[in-house]
Structures are given as structure tokens and as C-alpha cells.
Amino acid sequence: MRKLSILTTWKVVTEGMKKALWEDTVNLFHIEPDEAKKEVFLSAVAKRFRDFKTKLVSGWMTLRRKRTKSKKLTEGKEKENEEGEEKEKENEQGRVELPYEIWDHITEEDWEAFVAQKTTPKAVEKRTKAYISSSKKKFNHHMGPKTxxxxxxxxxxxxxxxxxxxxxxxxxxxxxxxxxxxxxxxxxxxxxxxxxxxxxxxxxxxxxxxxxxxxxxxxxxxxxxxxxxxxxxxxxxxxxxxxxxxxxxxxxxxxLGLKKAYGEEYSATRSSSISNASQDMERKMKSAIEELEKRMKNQFNAILEHMGLTSFDERNITPGDKLSQQDPETPRETPREVPGLIPNPPLLDPPT
Structure with a gap:
């Protein structure tokens, strides 16, 4: 199985490497190739990779969690079990094993570079903010790696x-x-x-x-x-x-979203919620329009009262309805000419 370097980030992992990780897993566990499964697999790998590096930082640098003590063997190195027993005796005397002594895919050079990478002022500031944010969580589960x-x-x-x-x-x-x-x-x-x-x-x-x-x-x-x-x-x-x-x-x-977790039950509930929300929005819009019309009417009444004219209430019309409520058979008043004003020019027929 291929391993990712602890010095890299998931964002810079190439598509070729992601494809190789997926193909290795498909061949090892005899999985039927499928794009949907591949997406879920890559998401899981990305999370596990981030969690592993967090484990290294909190276990050996900030000392906020328990360290892994046992030797993690890769394929073909089963005989190192005997050496592991000797290392456990050394640990009993107070010696702390470093990550490159526990995981075979981590070298001593990689570990030193990783420590330097995670102790820069920018990295420390980012980690401090994340720690403060996580400390505000109201609850944490205690299942460990179990589902x-x-x-x-x-x-x-x-x-x-x-x-x-x-x-x-x-x-x-x-x-x-x-x-x-x-x-x-x-x-x-x-x-x-x-x-x-x-x-x-x-x-x-x-x-x-x-x-x-x-x-x-x-x-x-x-x-x-x-x-x-x-x-x-x-x-x-x-x-x-x-x-x-x-x-x-x-x-x-x-x-795992709500639709996957609850299926048709969630879809029906969501549709009902959308319908109720739509009806509620319609009621709110109608109420807002009525309130706006009322405010406009009051403002126009105040202006008409100031001018000494009858209000809309007495005329039994609302703002904007004057023209629509005028009797079509009643002739409109011809505007009076005001001395000193230039009359509107007559409309000319277009040239033939």
C-alpha cells in the first residue's frame, strides 16, 4: 500500500496519486469499482490523513493526548515483533519512542522537517486559534475509533x-x-x-x-x-x-447527509416544510402589502388635508386607484391655458 508523506497536504496530492490509492484499495479488498464509492473513499482518506498529522502534533509536540506506544508493522515485517518486546522494556524505563520509530513510513528526516513545519509562528498561531475554538464545544463523544x-x-x-x-x-x-x-x-x-x-x-x-x-x-x-x-x-x-x-x-x-440517512421520510418532511414555508411567506407578503397601502393612504390624506381637499376616505378610493375608478362616461376636464406658457406643438403627420 502506498503511503503519503507527513510533509504534504491533501490539497496538493496529485490526481494520479489519488487514483493509485483507490486502485490499491480496490485490488486489496476486491471492491467493485464505482465513482460514488471512490468519492467517499477519497473523502475518508483525506480525513484520516489530517487526523493522523493532528495525532502526531498533539501526541509529541503539544502533549495534549496519549501517544501511541506499540510498533506499527507494515506488510512483511512480522519478525519485528521480537524487537517490539525489547522496546517495550525500554519504554518502561521512561524512554519515549518517536514517530519514526513507530511507523515505518516515517523517516527521521521527515519527522524533523515536520516538527520545523509545525513550530513556525504562523502554524502555532493557527493551532492556538483552533484549540480555543474546539475548547468551546459543548459536547464531545468518547467512543474513540469505534463507530x-x-x-x-x-x-x-x-x-x-x-x-x-x-x-x-x-x-x-x-x-x-x-x-x-x-x-x-x-x-x-x-x-x-x-x-x-x-x-x-x-x-x-x-x-x-x-x-x-x-x-x-x-x-x-x-x-x-x-x-x-x-x-x-x-x-x-x-x-x-x-x-x-x-x-x-x-x-x-x-x-452521510440527511437524505441518505432518512431516505423518503426526510424527503416527505422536507417537502411539507417547504410548502408550509411558502404559505407563510405568502401571508407575510400580503400583510406587508396591506401595511404599505395603509401607510401610503395616511400620507396622501395628510397632504390632501393640508391642501384643503377631501381625503381618500371620503372619496372611497385608495392611492393609485383614482384613474381606474373614474367614470369612463364622465368627460375629462380640458386643461386651462396659463398665460406665458408655450402651448404644446401639434402632432405632425409623418412625411409620405
């Missing part, structure tokens, strides 16, 4: 942890049935939990806990029949607002 589906399996194994829906059955209120409704709201709620010192799942951040409780509150309203979710307009939508294009909360994946 929502993989994390859900673990959550379901913990008794009483995955949000459940209780409903009464039979004639007595004490008889209830507890069911698990698999949806993105429950998956997202579980992803906010990390483990404390005793291994229990908990939400340590008060701000995150507040948001999680608000989401559960809407879920309780759903159970009580006070709230009916439609497509993506569920508890998450009510608390966090609409999803960004291509990034659906609680779903994961690459280029």
Missing part, C-alpha cells in the same frame, strides 16, 4: 445504561414493558459518557450533562405522546438545532 454501531453493542450489554422506553400493558398501570428503541438519539446520548476511576460510565462535564438531560427530557415527551419526531426532527434537533449538510449527528460515516 456508533460498535459502541451501541457495548452499551446494550450494560444493564440499564442504554436509554429505554417504558410503556404500560394490560389493565393495570403497574404492569409495564420496557423496550429498547435503537435510534440516533440514544446512540448519541451513550457516546457522551466516559469511564471514571471505578470504571463506571458517567458524564463529567456539567455543560455536557445539562445538554444530555435536555435531550432525555424530549425523549420522555416522546414516550408520553407530547412530541412526535419526524425524520431528523427528533430530540437532538429540538436541543441542538438542525444538522449540517453531510454531517448527521449520531450517525457517523463520511458524506
Amino acid at each position: 456508533y454501531e460498535q459502541s451501541r453493542k457495548e452499551c446494550l450489554e450494560v444493564d440499564g445504561f442504554y436509554p429505554s422506553i417504558s410503556s404500560s400493558s394490560g389493565g393495570t398501570s403497574s404492569s409495564t414493558i420496557t423496550t429498547k428503541k435503537i435510534d440516533r438519539v440514544a446512540d448519541w446520548y451513550c457516546s457522551l459518557h466516559s469511564r471514571d476511576a471505578n470504571g463506571r460510565r458517567t458524564i463529567s462535564d456539567p455543560g455536557t450533562k445539562k445538554i444530555a438531560d435536555a435531550v432525555l427530557g424530549w425523549k420522555h415527551k416522546e414516550v408520553a405522546g407530547e412530541f412526535v419526531p419526524k425524520a431528523n426532527k427528533d430530540a437532538l434537533y429540538m436541543v441542538l438545532g438542525k444538522d449540517h449538510d453531510g454531517r448527521v449527528k449520531g450517525k457517523g460515516g463520511v458524506r
